[in-house]
Amino acid sequence: MTQDVRSTPAVGGEPPSSLPRRLPWSLGSGTILLGLNSAMIAVALVPMAAEFGDAGVIAWIVSSLYIAAAVGSPTAGRLADLLGPRRTYLAGLAIVLVASTLGPFVPTAELMIADRVLLGLGASVQFPAAMAIIRQQAERRGARPTGAIGVIALCGQTTAALGPTTGGLVVLLWGWQGIFWVNLPMVALCATLVLAFVPKDARRPRRGGAAQLASLDPLGMLLLVVTLVLLMLGLLSLDGAGPAWLFLAAFVPALALFVWRERRAASPFVDVTLMTRYPQFALTCLRAVATFVSFYCVFYGLPQWLEATRGLDAGLTGLLMLPVFGVGALSTWTATRLGARWHPRELLVIGSSAMVVAGAALAFATGPDAPLWWLAIVCALLGVPNGFNNLGNQLLLHRAVPAEAAGSSSGVYRTAQYIGASLAAVVVAHTLDESAPAGGVHAMGAAVCVIGAVLLAASLVALARLRRGRS
Structure with missing residues (x-):
């Protein structure tokens, strides 16, 4: 049984205990929806394009969810403050339920894009609402939020690692429509857990609808x-x-x-003044856009190539993508350990160097006849940059802005991630082509390699300046 810490006194000024475990796990069951729907569709894009008869819609099917999330995530944070985080969380689940019910039946590519927008709006709500709930409950109970936040992060990482593999199995069993059906039991389970274990929102003072709308x-x-x-x-x-x-x-x-x-x-909606007040923050966001362009090129482009050019089925494609995210999780753990002693820019040097090597392997050593064991090795290489680059950028973000701007800067940084994901869809659309040599995978690998080289050069210059300043 989970200990209730509300009446436990603090000792030595420190919170006495962590939050009840059922709270973050209940909330985490919904925060995986955005990552899961981002990951599963990677192996469903080729059959979806065949269904709608237009490969050109792939970029919009991918980017529409991220454009919606770029708007929905910060808006959900505001709504959580205005209406209550639990209400906002459940409203997001309801939107996901509607989009997931309609998705398998949409007859045109245009309606699929609209449905993905709706799905992105609903699935972007759970993370900011969950963080608001955890913050409120930690303050109310006098408890440490660290463990609860770790559970939420673990849910996201697990989804990223297993999403393409899960999606491959789902597509094999039920076609591309299955990636929508999977959401239905998950939404039902999550809603049940939240209604049962997450405390209700406190009563809030009434405000006019016009005032609430304007504040958004x-x-x-x-x-x-x-x-x-x-x-x-x-x-x-x-x-x-x-x-x-x-x-x-x-x-x-x-x-x-x-x-x-x-x-x-x-x-x-987006505090752009942070860019001018804190130039290092602006550079961090720009670097994050480039980093996520590279990551999502692999995330979405590689499964398309494996299916369309190599002719692999969705299940095998999902298995080959597993090393990308498995090694990514390992590199995140390694970067976290090193980050306690190393400067963030040193982590970025490692991440950017790995991006150059992995991109070069994709550009020069991978083709339609490459054996599966070599593809698995390349996929493992492609997983290395993510952990080091993500942690390095987030640590620099923490250093670039003062504590009072942490919330706003995190929202802008998350928007930068979504912009990078959308731009990656453009790169994939221009590079992958079944009529091109090797199906265009060499061009996509070259793009990843070039992005890595630019980021590596910038990191080395910044690191050299930092060391000269210390000497």
């Missing part, structure tokens, strides 16, 4: 979506199939208008 900065949200969509349209049209110059020309004033709006908003 809906104009800022709209401008962010318009800006990202214009950028995606322009980049996807660079192959000459569309008016790239028109979309990219419209992107520039849209971005300027978004920045202008957010600098003047009383409660900005």
Whole structure:
């Protein structure tokens, strides 16, 4: 039985105990939804494109969820403060339920993209709402939140590791529609656990609907979506199939208008002033975008190549992706141990170097006839950069901004991750082509290698400056 710590006195000024274990595990059951739906679709994209008769929709099916999450995640944090985190959490589950019920039956690619937007909005709610619940309960009970936060992180890492493999099995059994069916029992289980074990929200003072809406900065949200969509349209049209110059020309004033709006908003959706006040934070976000472009190229591009060019089924593709995430989890653990003694930029040097090596292996030593054992080794190499780069960036983020800006900076950093994921869909769309040599995997590997080389050079320069400053 879990100990109740509400009446346990603090000793020596330290919280007496951790939160009851059933609280974070109940919340964690829902926070996996976004990662799971990101991971499972990686092995379902090829059959989905065949179903809709258009491979060009893949980039939008991928990026639509991340664009929605870029808006939904910070908005959910605000709604949790306004309406209560438990209510917000359950509302997100309801949205996921609707999107997952409709998904298997959508008849067109356009409706699939719309359904993925809905799914992204709903699945982006659980993490910020869960963190708000944990913070509230820790303060109310006088307990340490560290263990609960660790459980939430563990749920996310496990999902990333097992998602493609699970998705491969699901697609084999039930087709691409199965990646939506899987959500239904998970949502039911999560809702049951939250209703049973998560305390109800406290009563909140009533506020006018107009005031609540204004505090969410809906104009800022709209401008962010318009800006990202214009950028995606322009980049996807660079192959000459569309008016790239028109979309990219419209992107520039849209971005300027978004920045202008957010600098003047009383409660900005994205606090862009953090970029000017803390230049190292701006560089960290830019580096995060590049890092996640590389990661999601592998995350989505490699399964497509394995299925479309190598002709592997979804199950075997999912198994081959397992080393990427298994080694990624190991590299995260190793980076965490080293991070206690090393400077974050030293971790970035390791991560960027691994990105160069892994990208080069994909570009020059992988082809349609490569044996499966070699593909497994390359996949393992591709898992190394993630842990070191992620931890290095997050540690620099912690150093770049003061404690009072931690919440806002974390939200902006998470948005940078989603932007990187969306841009990765563009890179994959331009590089992978069944008619290209080796199906385009060499070009995608070269892109990963180049990104790694740029990040490595920047990290080495920054590290050299740091060491000169110490001498």
